[in-house]
Amino acid sequence: MKAAILKRLGTPLAIEAIPDPVPGTGEVIVDVVATPVLSYAQEVFGGERRYPIELPIVPGCGAIGRVRTVGPDATQLRPGDWVFCDPTVRSRDDALMPDIVLQGWSSRGDGGKRLQRYFHDGPFAERLRVPTENAVRIGDIDGADAARWCALNTLLVPYGGLLASDLRAGEILLVSGATGNFGSACVAVGLAIGARCVVAPGRNQQALADLKRRFGERVRTVALTGDEAGDRKRMQEAAPGPIDCVIDLMPPSVSATTVRAAVMAVRPYGRVVLMGGVGMLGGAGLELPYPWIMRNDITLRGKWMYPKEAVTLMTGLIRCGLLDLGHFDVRVFALDDANEAVVHAAVNGGPFRMTVIAP
Template sequence: MKAAVLKAFGSPLAIETLPDPVHGTGEVIVDVVAASVLPYAGEVFSGERGYLLDLPVVPGAGAIGRVRAVGPDATRLSVGDWVLCDPIVRARDGVPTPDITLQGLSARGDGGLLLQRYFHDGAFAEQIRIPTENAAPIGPLDPADAGRWAALHLLLVPYGGLLAADLRAGETLLVSGATGNFGSAAVAVALAMGAGCVVAPGRNEKALADLAERFGPRVRPVRLTGDGDEDRERMKRAAPGAIDCVIDLLPPQAGTAPVRAAAMTVREFGRVVLMGGVGMGGGDDLGLPYPWLMRNSITVRGQWLCSREAVPRLTALIHSGLLDLNHFTVTDFALDDANEAVAHAADEKGRFRLTVIRP
């Protein structure tokens, strides 16, 4: 099979012919139709992000594809089925805290790196071998739409947070970081889940206007000033009533001040879910006040990505028409042009934009 190979950090991807992957029990071979290219993929491949990645490797975290072959323990999957290739690979002997690797991207700790050495190569290839449980059926679709369905990998991140928050129909949600890639996806997903109102704060007035125009009056944009107290009051005033839930998806460079301001808009007995990158590069602690948390019975939860059951539930929202993938603009690249795809993903990153490789 043809694949893009990262041989050393800082070197371009090499397009090579590799042996076809061979599956065993508990594994599936998938023909890759559309592989997502992360906006920060170039930072990973350069070594800038310092991700644990055993080289040489076929990179690429996740794909949309069709089942080519299944192991003897698969009872529901059939050859030709359309599936999401979930890159979150969990060790099978670590319940309730399994080691994890993101296939084709990174590992979490030594156990995750050990797991990565087996489920090694990612989706920038014509075929990929994945655990059976990581081949999530997504139902029939037009092959021309496979690139747009690659948006699942983006949408599943905020969806995991909203499930963790137990967001309910009719509730008011505040999305901290609403003008970013994950934040704008959270707005779309929350509305599909039935949120009565989504408060969308940010500094990019053009992006805020786009969200309001794209999704209508249930979205309440708020321009942030940088003053924590003022911004907190602005966000509260934008909501039609109490804010039931806050989800934070801000990147590391945002700092803690806007996260704190957003979190402290939530009502008594409200929920706050933290999913962003704030603090990963050091800096101040979030510092939510103990008396405020205790006296208002606030629930604060961290959430990393999503659980496996999130995939069929999100897929159902799409097939029902509640979540429209046509919001996404997709740019396709051939596998031979993988390096151009990585550069494009970095240059053209933005709300509702996808870069995919079509092997």
């Protein structure tokens, strides 16, 4: 089969023929129809993000495809089924603390490295081998729509945070990082699952106006100034009532004070979920006052990615019309043009924009 291979950091992907993947027990082979190119892929492939990946590797993170071959343990999957290939691979030998990797993308810890050595190659290829549980059926779709279904890759990340927050229909949500790729997707998902209102702070006036245009009065935008106390007050005043839940999706480049302004806008007895990158590039971490957390009975938790059932639940939101994939603008590249796709993704990222490779 044909694949795009990263052989050395800082060099272009090599488009070459490699052996087809061979399934083992508990594994599925999928024909890749569409796979997203993350906006920061160029930084990963160039070594700027210092991801712990072992080369050479067929990269990529998530895909839409059709089942080609199933193993003997598959009881529901059939050849030809349309599936989302979930890149979040979990080890199977520790239910309480599984090691987790993003297949074809990244790992963490010694256990993650061992897991990545086995589920190594990603979907920048004509075929992909995944654990049986990671080939999640999405129902019949038109093949022409496969690229747009790659939006699952983006939508599922904030959805994982919202599930962790126990956001309920009728509550008020604040999305810290609302003008970014994951943040704008969080606004859409929060509204789809019934948020009364989503407070959307940000500095990008054009992106804020676009959120308002797309979603109307249920989105309350707030222009950030950099004054922590002032910004917090404006967020609280923009909401039609006390803010029940805050989810942070800010990238590592954003200051801790900007994140704290949003986090501490939550009401007493409210919930905060952290999914962003504060402190990951050095600098100050997120410092929150102990008395504020304790006396206000704040629930604070971190969340990375999403639970297994999220793909099926998200598919349901799309199928019933609560979440519209038509929000996403998609540019599709052939596998032979994978390097051009990586460059395009780097300069064309942002809310509701996707670059996709169609092997």
